Amino acid sequence: MTRPVSLQKRPISWGKVLIMVFFTWFVLACLVLPNLNLIRQVFFSEGGLTIKPFQKLLKSKRAMKALRNSFVLAPTLSLTVGLVGISLVLITEYFDIKGSAVLRLGYMTTLIYGGVTLVSGYKFIYGDSGVLTQLLIQLFPNMNIKWFQGYGAVLFVMTFSCTSNHMIFLRNAMRTVDFQTVEAARNMGASQWRILTRVVLPVMLPSLFAVTILTFITGLSAMSAPMMVGGTNFQTINPMIKDFANTQTSKDLAIILALILGLATMLLILVMSRIEKRGHYMSVSKAKTKIVKQKINNPVVNVLVHIYAYALFIIYVMPVVLIILFSFTDSKSIALRQLSFSSFTLENYKYLIESLSNYKPFVVSIVYSALAALIVGSIVVIACRLIQKNRGKKIFTTLEYSMMIPWLLPTTMIALGLMMTFNVKQPYMFNQVLTGTLLILLIGYVIVKLPFTMRMTKAAFFGLDDALEDASKNLGAGELYTFRRVIFPVLLPTVMAIAALNFNGLLQDYDMSAFLYHPLNKTLGVQIKSLTDDMGNPNGLALTFVYAVLMMIISSVVLYFVYGRGGKDNMKE
Amino acid sequence: MKKLIALVLSLIMVFSLSCAIAEGADTKGTGVALTIYTNSGSSGRADWLTQRAAEDGFKLAILEEGAGAVQQRIIGEAANPICDVVFGLNAIIWNDLISRDLLVPYAAPSWADEVSAGLNDPNGYYYAIVKQAILLAYDANQVSEADAPKDWLDLWNDEKFYGKYETQIKLTGGTTRNVIAGVLCRYLDPNGELGVSEEGWKQMELYYEHGTLAESGVDLYAQMINKNSPVLMGQMWSSGVTQYDATYGVKSGVAIPEVGVPYAVEGVGIVNGTKNMEEALRFIEWFGSAQIQGEWAEKFGTMPANEIAALKADAVQQQLCAIPAQNIDWAIVAEYIDEWCEKIMLEYMP
Numbered sequence: 001m002t003r004p005v006s007l008q009k010r011p012i013s014w015g016k017v018l019i020m021v022f023f024t025w026f027v028l029a030c031l032v033l034p035n036l037n038l039i040r041q042v043f044f045s046e047g048g049l050t051i052k053p054f055q056k057l058l059k060s061k062r063a064m065k066a067l068r069n070s071f072v073l074a075p076t077l078s079l080t081v082g083l084v085g086i087s088l089v090l091i092t093e094y095f096d097i098k099g100s101a102v103l104r105l106g107y108m109t110t111l112i113y114g115g116v117t118l119v120s121g122y123k124f125i126y127g128d129s130g131v132l133t134q135l136l137i138q139l140f141p142n143m144n145i146k147w148f149q150g151y152g153a154v155l156f157v158m159t160f161s162c163t164s165n166h167m168i169f170l171r172n173a174m175r176t177v178d179f180q181t182v183e184a185a186r187n188m189g190a191s192q193w194r195i196l197t198r199v200v201l202p203v204m205l206p207s208l209f210a211v212t213i214l215t216f217i218t219g220l221s222a223m224s225a226p227m228m229v230g231g232t233n234f235q236t237i238n239p240m241i242k243d244f245a246n247t248q249t250s251k252d253l254a255i256i257l258a259l260i261l262g263l264a265t266m267l268l269i270l271v272m273s274r275i276e277k278r279g280h281y282m283s284v285s286k287a288k289t290k291i292v293k294q295k296i297n298n299p300v301v302n303v304l305v306h307i308y309a310y311a312l313f314i315i316y317v318m319p320v321v322l323i324i325l326f327s328f329t330d331s332k333s334i335a336l337r338q339l340s341f342s343s344f345t346l347e348n349y350k351y352l353i354e355s356l357s358n359y360k361p362f363v364v365s366i367v368y369s370a371l372a373a374l375i376v377g378s379i380v381v382i383a384c385r386l387i388q389k390n391r392g393k394k395i396f397t398t399l400e401y402s403m404m405i406p407w408l409l410p411t412t413m414i415a416l417g418l419m420m421t422f423n424v425k426q427p428y429m430f431n432q433v434l435t436g437t438l439l440i441l442l443i444g445y446v447i448v449k450l451p452f453t454m455r456m457t458k459a460a461f462f463g464l465d466d467a468l469e470d471a472s473k474n475l476g477a478g479e480l481y482t483f484r485r486v487i488f489p490v491l492l493p494t495v496m497a498i499a500a501l502n503f504n505g506l507l508q509d510y511d512m513s514a515f516l517y518h519p520l521n522k523t524l525g526v527q528i529k530s531l532t533d534d535m536g537n538p539n540g541l542a543l544t545f546v547y548a549v550l551m552m553i554i555s556s557v558v559l560y561f562v563y564g565r566g567g568k569d570n571m572k573e
Numbered sequence: 574m575k576k577l578i579a580l581v582l583s584l585i586m587v588f589s590l591s592c593a594i595a596e597g598a599d600t601k602g603t604g605v606a607l608t609i610y611t612n613s614g615s616s617g618r619a620d621w622l623t624q625r626a627a628e629d630g631f632k633l634a635i636l637e638e639g640a641g642a643v644q645q646r647i648i649g650e651a652a653n654p655i656c657d658v659v660f661g662l663n664a665i666i667w668n669d670l671i672s673r674d675l676l677v678p679y680a681a682p683s684w685a686d687e688v689s690a691g692l693n694d695p696n697g698y699y700y701a702i703v704k705q706a707i708l709l710a711y712d713a714n715q716v717s718e719a720d721a722p723k724d725w726l727d728l729w730n731d732e733k734f735y736g737k738y739e740t741q742i743k744l745t746g747g748t749t750r751n752v753i754a755g756v757l758c759r760y761l762d763p764n765g766e767l768g769v770s771e772e773g774w775k776q777m778e779l780y781y782e783h784g785t786l787a788e789s790g791v792d793l794y795a796q797m798i799n800k801n802s803p804v805l806m807g808q809m810w811s812s813g814v815t816q817y818d819a820t821y822g823v824k825s826g827v828a829i830p831e832v833g834v835p836y837a838v839e840g841v842g843i844v845n846g847t848k849n850m851e852e853a854l855r856f857i858e859w860f861g862s863a864q865i866q867g868e869w870a871e872k873f874g875t876m877p878a879n880e881i882a883a884l885k886a887d888a889v890q891q892q893l894c895a896i897p898a899q900n901i902d903w904a905i906v907a908e909y910i911d912e913w914c915e916k917i918m919l920e921y922m923p
Contacts, residue, residue, distance in 0.1 A: 060919035116790045128801045145801060227742075227789040232923045239742075240918065246641055246745045248648075248669070249911040332821050335795030355617075419649035436655035515646060519608050519636040519655065530637055535813060536616035536873060538820040541792055 019382065026379070027402040029428045030447055035409060038417035042251045053252040063257070066237040069226070070261065073154065073236060074219030080159040081215045082208070084312070085166025086201075091309045092167075093174045094200065096293040098306065106313040109320045110164045111501075112555040117548035119228040120334075121319025122157045123148070124326065127229075129337040131322075149231040157225045160315050162218050165211040168497050169456060173207035174200075179289045192297060209272045210459035214452070216268055217407065220261045237261070238410075245412040254413065262408030269404065269455075276462065320552075327545040334541050348539065348546045355531055365524035369506035372445035373499040379446070380453045381495060384461045385483060403454040406447050411511035418444055419515050441516040441523070448512055449502045460494040500562035504555045596683040597862030602631030605852040609633050610647065612640040612747075613661030613703070613839055618873055622860075625868070631856055640666055640747045647675055647844060657853045660702060660841040660860070663747045665754065667840055668907030671698045676842045677850075682858045684866075688878045691898065692838050699840035701878035702861050703869075706894050707751040707835045710814060711806035712797040713826035722806065724830035725756055729779040739793050739807030740784030742922065744914040747837055752808045754906040755835040755899055756780065757913060767912050768905060774916075781921040794821040810837065811893040812875055833899035838878065 043049050057063050091097050092104040113121075125132050126148035133145055148156075177200055185195045201208075226236040237257055244254035296302040326334050333343040383399060390396045406414055422434035434440040464487065472482040488495075510525040517523050528547050532540045595601065611619065614637030623633050636656070638646070644666045647656060651673075659670075670676050671694070678697040685693055685700050692701035709728075711721050720733070728734045741749040760773025785804050788796070794817040796804035809817065814825045841861060843853050859865060866882035869875065876894045877883045883891065 056915075056919060062922055063919055120790055129799070224789070232786065243743060243745055243918065244915070246645070247911045247914060248644075250915045253915070330820070331792070331795065332798065335791060335821070336799055416645070416649060419646070423650050423652040433653050435650050435653060514638060514642045515649065517636075519610075519634045522637070526638070529639075530615045533639065534615040535810065536618070536816070536875075538792070538794070538813065538816040541790070541795065544790070 019386070023383065023386075023399060025428070027399065029426075030443060031402055031405045031450075033426075033428065034417035034421040035405065035414065037421045038413060039255060041420060042255055053256055057253060057256065062235075063237070063240060066235050066240055067257070067260070069151075069230075069234055070220050070222065070236040070238065071264070072151070073158075073222055073226075074216045074264075076155060077158055077162065077219035077222075078212050078215045080155060081162045081166070082212055084159055085163045085170060085211065085215075086204075086208070087308070088163055088167060088312070089170045089174050089204075090196075091305070091312075093171055094196075094291070094294060095305065096295040097309050100293075100309075103309055103313050104167075106317045107163070108167050108559075109316055110161050111167065111504075111559060112552040113320065113323070113548055114161065115224045116228065117323055117544060118161050118319065119157055119224045120545075121323045122161075123228065124322040124337055125318055126153070126156075127337065146231075149229055149234075151230075151234045153229040153231075154222070154225045154234055157229060158219070158222060160312075161225075162215055164501075165214050165456075168501070169207045169211055169459065169494065170204060172460075172494055172497065173204040175291065177203045177291055179291045182291070182294075192294065206276060206459045206462040209276055210455050213265070213269055213272060213455060217265050220264065241410055242412065245410055245416075251413070251416075254410065258409050258413065265407055266401075266404065323545055324549055324552075327542070327549045329542065331539050331541040334545065348542045351539075352531065352543060352546045352550065355527075361522050361524045361527040364521045365507050365509075368442060368445060368523065369503045369509075372442055372449060372506055373502040375442075376446045376449045376453050376502060377457075377495055377499050380450065380457045381488070381491070383454070384457050385487075387458070388461050388464075400454070400458070404451045407451040411448055412515075414447060415444055415512045415515040418447075435516075436518065438518050438521065441513060441518065444512045444516050445506050445509070448509075449506065453498050453502060456498050457491070457495065460491050464490060496562050500558055503562075504558055507554065508551055596858065598629075598859055598864035600855050600859040600862075601629055602626065602855060602859070603852060604630055604632050605849050606632045606634060607657045607849055607852055607856055608655055609635045610643045610656040610659045610844075611635060611637055611661040612643050616873060618869075621872060622869075625865070626856070626859070629859060631852075631859070633856075641745050644669065648673060651675055651846075654844045654846040656844045657847040657849050658841065658843055658856060661839045663751065663837040663839065664901075664903040665747075665750055665907050665910050667694065667699050667838075667842065668903045670842070671696075672904075672907060675845050677845045677847075679843055679854060679857070682854075682861055684858075684861045684863060684879060687863055687881050689880055689883075692836070692840075692878050694840070699842035700857070700861060701838045701840045702866060703839040703875045704878045704894060705837040705839070705876065706811040706896055707748055707755065707837055708809050708811060708814065708893065708896075709806060709828040709830075709834075710793075710809040710825045711828070713824045715797070715805050716826065718826055721826055722828050724828060724832070725752070725780075726776065727828075728806070729776070729783040734806070735783040736785050736803045737805045738784050739787050739796060739804045740781055741808070742786050742789070744918060748808055748810050750910055750914065751835040751837050753777075753913060753917070754901055754903075754910060758899070758901045758906065759832065761902070761905065767916065768909050769913070777917060778921050781917070781923060786923065792817070792821075794818075794823055797821070797823055811890060814893060815874070815887070815889050827893065827896075829896055830899070833897035835901055836894075836898045 088107045092100050092107065097103065110118075124130055127133065128145040128148075130148070133148070136143055137145060181199050182195055185199045190198070221238045222236045223238045223242070226234055227239055230236065238261075241254050241257045244250040244257070296305055325339055327348070328345060329339065329343040330345055330348070333339065380403070383403060387396045387400050409417075418440060419435055422429055422440060425431040425433055434443070468486055468490065469482055472486040477486070508525050508528070509523065510529050513523040513526050517526060531537075532544045532547060534540060537543070614622070614635055619635040619637045623635055626633050636643075636646075640662050643659065643662065647654070647659065647670060650656070667676075676698045681693075681697060682700060688701045689704070692704060694700070709722060709725055713721075722728055722731070722734055728738045741752075744750065744753070756776060757769050757773050760770045760776065761768055762770035762773070765771060766774065785802075787793070787807075793804070793807040793809065796802040796807075798821055809825070809827075814827065817823065818825050841857050843850070843857070847853055861879065863879050863881035866877040866879045867885040870877045870882055870886045874887060874890065876886050876890045886894075
């Protein structure tokens, strides 16, 4: 050893001080003060906080019922999505299933579309004039054609559409499972089931916790699915929050409701963190080997699993196929959910491409999203490193939770907070007015993507093998060098996957852009919204589909380049 | 030297005089960049306007957004306004912006008298450019004129319409808010809750009780032609009637209430705090002129508020916009509409 690092008394590291100053400023100036300012303006503009908004909400049967529904949906969804998500990962990565490469592509379709389009896709199959319903009605003429409505329908749609995070992060985790541990267990005579539950799944736990939190949040803030298939009995609270947020005098209600959801989320995060701290799940051997797919020994189970895998595949792929087909028809066919050759048209594609021929919004959104994904990724990686190095210190725990603040408020409100705070010179923003500048939207994009990035990156850090770092240090590498050359490369696949998801999400952002975009630099989300919501063009319904297909293509390309490659890197040891 | 000064002065006078004389579409821009906010820029309208204005020397940066977002932005940016001129919106939002002191009144442009009576703001905060009748439309192929509702109130007071009309779940849209205003304004009562009498709220309750809630992602006209949906009627704006008829193969009928129908009046105003007042005034003088509004109507099928330009609009539009305007106190509506919508969302929606 040439440099006994730990024995040297090191001078104050100015770099570290600078980083700490930056984070203190960032948390206060971007996360805390704008939101506090908004809350102050909303609640205290008319002479102090009153209990009136609470009374209004308590009196409203509709609001209470919607709130209850959201709280019913979130945990059940976490459960169903968790089960389906784990099974997807096992099918594609662990068990030896015929045609798993194709299956995987099918399961990954949720990564490229969502929202209203996705639910429409399901309605093409299960809705009152859907394919399946029409088929069933031949068999059972007396059945209720509106059977696909309510809690069950919402749960069904969301269970199969919210597995994206499992397909990325849980899969990544599965790949870090050390096959030697599996073999060791088998040599000791453990059954397949026992190996799975006692050896494989525990390693995936940190990631499973993280994605479960995401699912819970998705359930709490469910929007399109309840609105489209919930019927009057199963509406959730988020659409109401969104409408209140967009109404001048109802913002107080929006904030209260959002905070209720936010606090529930924080509670869950807290509990999960506690559980996480209890055990540090790690595979133990020093030279990892890649997992070898397991053939299911029991032939009956094997057949059943294959059937299950392909049934899931059909559930996943059908909506996408129908959306693509319907995107070549007109609004009338979509409304009637009838496919026919006579209604085949390329007009909508032509119109959309002409309207987007001014390609500037594309460029603007690509630049913004890429920059934001990069910045948020960097900030979070540094923050996670700090938190990891200083586990248990209060100030760093505070930093961790501060990064989750944007989960407490809807995007619209965060945008409003930024707009209303930085429309005047603020000392903590270096006396610069930010509204009307290019910068403010970038800040907004970074802020909204913080919590997700933070939670997932943290999970990746948790999955790190401390031995790696120790080895590097023992060999005399400096802290920065260790991080750059040893830790970061291991994290890279996850970091890249998160960046890709952030990029795709921001590319279509409307809520943040709407209030913050620069007049000369319209973003894609705003452009598309004005195309599909155009009062002067009644063909909006068809355009929504065409635009969704366009976004599927873009998302696929991005995922292929970033995640596809990242996936391969991960395979190398 | 004195002669030179005199010459320069007289030249300036002649020049400024000629400027003053230039009216309407003859007004030329000076190239000062104007930032314009509008909710009325889709279907290529923003692009068309930018180009057309550039031909006459105006340099425009147009921000195009939904009406609510435009309103929010102007409110949020009040301390340091970015926007110079705003056009589009509707009387409710105009009155909200006026009450927040976010607009400046300006001297009537030369075309102000050509606008149909009652559409311009009496205090000169905005002048009207386009009008849109907010209608109760039905599918005339399935409902005969005799069986059709005559007024909104018929929908929930006559059993035969129960379930057959669409009610809105999203109350942030301009059309929806005009419909709500059109109903509640008949029951204004300073002593009632939120300025509306008990009877008025009863009507609103029944409206939602007997209607069918709109399905997100599905247009009214899509419901009309869908055999599985009971919906046959609902709200529609006048320029949408012809367009939706063509898209969905429907033949629309519209109810003509005795009290008239609400009109969404798109206007043009100047944001309080603009640094380009002169150019803003020149632009408005040019933009609202019969010539430019006529070109706009021809190109985009809207109904100009300018009566000379209105002759360029298509026959159906002229007919629909001939329905008398309902007498609505927009200032009161602007004051209460958010709270009305909140109450409806909390208490009356199923």
